[in-house]
Amino acid sequence: MREGEWPDQGEEIPLHERESERVSSARYTVKLEVFEGPLDLLLHLIKQERVSIYDIPIARITEQYLDYLRRMEALDLTIASEYLVMAATLIYIKSKMLLPAPARAADEAEEEDPRRELVRRLLEYQKYKAAAELLWSRAEREQATFTRGRLETDEANPEVNATVFDLFRAFQRAMERLKERRELVIAREQITLAEKIAELRALFRERERVDITALFETARSRRELLILFLAVLELVRIALIRLVQTERFGRILALRTSDVDPEADAAG
């Protein structure tokens, strides 16, 4: 429906979601029938009113249609936008039918019934709804038949008969796994220099001397070893620790240079 076709006057449709004053649907015992969309609802109303689909009393049906939406709203149900578009269409048709047909020349007398497009859509939809019911009954019958139990020859070939969609899904799954793996790697690698330094600071607040050689042995990857090495160098640079080697090629010890870690103090 085009913008210009929307009604600019008439009924106000009170259908917007209310944020305040929410009504708990539990308080209502009314049970609303569920429809597969506005066309389904309209067909139901037409049937219920026992009117002809070819000559819909549009005012009456519109009123009932809107009433249904109001009840939906009262139950705090989300009203799909398609229902609102249909409401607008109905109101538009109704208003158009109320207007007196402008005087026309005789050969133009056959003015189009404003309901025509709606009737066409309803008739079209109705066919598929009936076809869906047929499919339902066929599925019911098929659910009552069974194929043979598993054979050994099945076990040997646990295969799938793939469609393009399966292919797409398989690719998507592989990509999702890849993304997860990468996030994991990044998460692991992001134990960055800054974090390592903070870790070491915490360590030296508790201990005055640490065996650096042993500390290096705890690294789980080359990357972590490198970060650890850089962190130690940083602590040496800011003179928080100094390194001593007790003997040539022996173990390296890190000694805390002062009793107070200035940054830890600053941080409170």
Place this chain on the structure above:
Amino acid sequence: MTMRAEELKPILEALIFTASEPITEEELAQILPEADRATLAAALEALRRDYEAEGRGLELRRIAGGYRICTRPEHHEYIRRYLKTRPSARLSMAALETLAVIAYRQPITLPEIQEIRGVNSARAVRTLLEKRLIEPKGRKPVVGRPILYGTSREFLIQFGLNDLSELPTIEDFEELTEGASAS
């Protein structure tokens, strides 16, 4: 050296039984190059008649263009007692409507489906794709090149159809519903 229908019949029965899905006459012919096609067809027909005999618990059905042996619907209760299964989750009415539109209007795009149903059908399409009842069938040569959907072989199998022509035409439904709505 060609095979006689009487020799062929038990072999066909064994093959149809072994196949995990309906097996077509073509496939059977490929497996059995020693049989000529006419004899093969005759043997299949004879086998089908055997299964139609009184007092059988099984039937030989034509499904998705192939042959398959199945139990008869009238015994389902006993089989469920044994398998201890309940009927699997049924398709929602939304999914069935969408499937009906696709079955009759294929190949069809999502916007076209929604136009007919008058409601968003994305989730229904996704459900049908995941259940392999429909599959993408190329793209429509219009702006955006939307995917065209059609029913799959699995659709025929799950709905017990040999081919799409077994479904009534959509005009048949028109007549059916006209009577109802005019009341």
Place this chain on the structure above:
Amino acid sequence: MTMRAEELKPILEALIFTASEPITEEELAQILPEADRATLAAALEALRRDYEAEGRGLELRRIAGGYRICTRPEHHEYIRRYLKTRPSARLSMAALETLAVIAYRQPITLPEIQEIRGVNSARAVRTLLEKRLIEPKGRKPVVGRPILYGTSREFLIQFGLNDLSELPTIEDFEELTEGASAS
């Protein structure tokens, strides 16, 4: 109210057919409390005789104290032929995923496939080459000059595609996941 042997026979056939394991007389009696044991035994015996008739491709065998419907040993050769000729669109999940990665990322090398899948994919690639769904598309000009793989014409045929641009993309299905409001 007990069942007659003639009523029982087709039910027994259906039950034995759907069972994935040999089903014992005990089990059958439990499933069918409406049948008395003597009638059940008689019905089983009648069913066994039916299957012994001339020209059957299946037999009712007693295995491990239970009953099972099987193909006859003399048709073994034909069954083997069937197992060999199964359509090549049937793939293991590993092969399907590898094929998907190749289809969407072609041309691609084995190490690149493995990087995406996170698992060794050499066997899957070999299977796909054997099924002619993929083919070598030259070599990548990097160290080791690994072979680049892409999908084949056979791939397009098997998946009902006119060309690669018809492969569904993320964008095609975005609306299916997002537009899930009402269906």
